Amino acid sequence: xxxxxxxxxxxxxxxxxxxxxxxxxxxxxxxxxxxxxxxxxxxxxxxxxxxxxxxxxxxxxxxxxxxxxxxxxxxxxxxxxxxxxxxxxxxxxxxxxxxxxxxxxxxxxxxxxxxxxxxxxxxxxxxxxxxxxxxxxxxxxxxxxxxxxxxxxxxxxxxxxxxxxxxxxxxxxxxxxxxxxxxxxxxxxxxxxxxxxxxxxxxxxxxxxxxxxxxxxxxxxxxxxxxxxxxxxxxxxxxxxxxxxxxxxxxxxxxxxxxxxxxxxxxxxxxxxxxxxxxxxxxxxxxxxxxxxxxxxxxxxxxxxxxxxxxxxxxxxxxxxxxxxxxxxxxxxxxxxxxxxxxxxxxxxxxxxxxxxxxxxxxxxxxxxxxxxxxxxxxxxxxxxxxxxxxxxxxxxxxxxxxxxxxxxxxxxxxxxxxxxxxxxxxxxxxxxxxxxxxxxxxxxxxxxxxxxxxxxxxxxxxxxxxxxxxxxxxxxxxxxxxxxxxxxxxxxxxxxxxxxxxxxxxxxxxxxxxxxxxxxxxxx
Numbered sequence: 001x002x003x004x005x006x007x008x009x010x011x012x013x014x015x016x017x018x019x020x021x022x023x024x025x026x027x028x029x030x031x032x033x034x035x036x037x038x039x040x041x042x043x044x045x046x047x048x049x050x051x052x053x054x055x056x057x058x059x060x061x062x063x064x065x066x067x068x069x070x071x072x073x074x075x076x077x078x079x080x081x082x083x084x085x086x087x088x089x090x091x092x093x094x095x096x097x098x099x100x101x102x103x104x105x106x107x108x109x110x111x112x113x114x115x116x117x118x119x120x121x122x123x124x125x126x127x128x129x130x131x132x133x134x135x136x137x138x139x140x141x142x143x144x145x146x147x148x149x150x151x152x153x154x155x156x157x158x159x160x161x162x163x164x165x166x167x168x169x170x171x172x173x174x175x176x177x178x179x180x181x182x183x184x185x186x187x188x189x190x191x192x193x194x195x196x197x198x199x200x201x202x203x204x205x206x207x208x209x210x211x212x213x214x215x216x217x218x219x220x221x222x223x224x225x226x227x228x229x230x231x232x233x234x235x236x237x238x239x240x241x242x243x244x245x246x247x248x249x250x251x252x253x254x255x256x257x258x259x260x261x262x263x264x265x266x267x268x269x270x271x272x273x274x275x276x277x278x279x280x281x282x283x284x285x286x287x288x289x290x291x292x293x294x295x296x297x298x299x300x301x302x303x304x305x306x307x308x309x310x311x312x313x314x315x316x317x318x319x320x321x322x323x324x325x326x327x328x329x330x331x332x333x334x335x336x337x338x339x340x341x342x343x344x345x346x347x348x349x350x351x352x353x354x355x356x357x358x359x360x361x362x363x364x365x366x367x368x369x370x371x372x373x374x375x376x377x378x379x380x381x382x383x384x385x386x387x388x389x390x391x392x393x394x395x396x397x398x399x400x401x402x403x404x405x406x407x408x409x410x411x412x413x414x415x416x417x418x419x420x421x422x423x424x425x426x427x428x429x430x431x432x433x434x435x436x437x438x439x440x441x442x443x444x445x446x447x448x449x450x451x452x453x454x455x456x457x458x459x460x461x462x463x464x465x466x467x468x469x470x471x472x473x474x475x476x477x478x479x480x481x482x483x484x485x486x487x488x489x490x491x492x493x494x495x496x497x498x499x500x501x502x503x504x505x506x507x508x509x510x511x512x513x514x515x516x517x518x519x520x521x522x523x524x525x
Contacts, residue, residue: 039264039476044245044246055081059222061079070127072131077094080214095153096219097145097147099131106141108141109143112147113146114230115234117152118152118392118396119391121148123146123153130231138509145223147216151396169188171335172184173334175314192394204441208396209242227250229253229254232257245452251456255497256458258494266401271418272472277422277467278425283492289302327382340354343373398439399441400445403439454482455483458484460478461487463489469495485518485519487508501525507524
């Protein structure tokens, strides 16, 4: 394991968008009204500035803070309407946590944080990292606050499969070679979707990003803040941008780090993200080839050769999984190995761990190291339990966008494009994007531009070799938002704030603490 810098995202936070990308970045059911490769032209419309009378009771809530069981943190529960179109037809309980501003200095308000996903626990992120690891100056001036989105973690979590069933799901072959394997993959996706429908038949229709953004405005009001101050990473950028589009006049200081492009349809999101993972793998391969312990090639090997060797290794696992020593007798399959490798693409600090894990699996038939990486990706604990990350991830994504694919035949026709985007990962990522074709709830969202006209300056951060949110997405979002300032980090890994660049951190800290955004187009390394 590598040594982490004092101000660095946790592995849990780093892995959140991975699940979103591979199993849900473009999943849903129903007819596709936006062509699979075309960006949307329509823009998200702002909501009326006045609060509807039917929502007034929600906006007038006052949190009753209590001890969380975690030193320094307080927790509360707020309510939001299950259906904003019918505010009196049931509620959703939202879990909220905070760590009060430590001082010195005048309190600036609340700073909401969201690590991404969708499906990642914002409260877990706050208590495990942001509330103790954000710069001291930021924590001194802001109450650090998190709300688990509806359907996630402590906020009425959607639970699609139990631990044993999730183990079977993650072992499913995602590169089917024949009709039998294709049928098995489809059956796995159907079981997952049916489990979600059985667990939360009402809530499953109301876990969209638009609804979660509206929940955040209720939380803002309950906290007593006139404006929303927010740092969102990965999918959290989509959530934050959606908030800005709906409530531009209530935007305070928004940081969107590792940005998503809300104008893209599902298939194009998946395809471009596949290319992003290939870009990150190329960087890993170049680094690997400079080292004596590279298990995928000799010193000086080309990225193409290293990628070919990894692909061949995946093929051998497809035919013969290797032991892992797992207490539940799981063997390392191609699907688990691929997810383990992808997990390590999120943070270049994980590359030594990945080299070691690959060497053990390739040279010694010991898959334990790659299984550890894969389990971290899926948020599986040693006892065989899972968080609800994967369930909530699919539930949100399947509601937000029409599907990447409606059938296995559509996937097969798209395979050449995905293989071109990534010879190593393309096939598996294409088939993974089929899952929401079988979702029990029709999509309510569509791709759309977000302009947020009239909003205060919003800082959009992009990393040039980000694996999960390609840099072009940050440029696209910054081009859509009317008040965006694009901050570029020239480097590897997923997201940039708190990952070792003093230039990035100082620019964002100045914005959060003094309200001074960086110059548009500022670049850091």
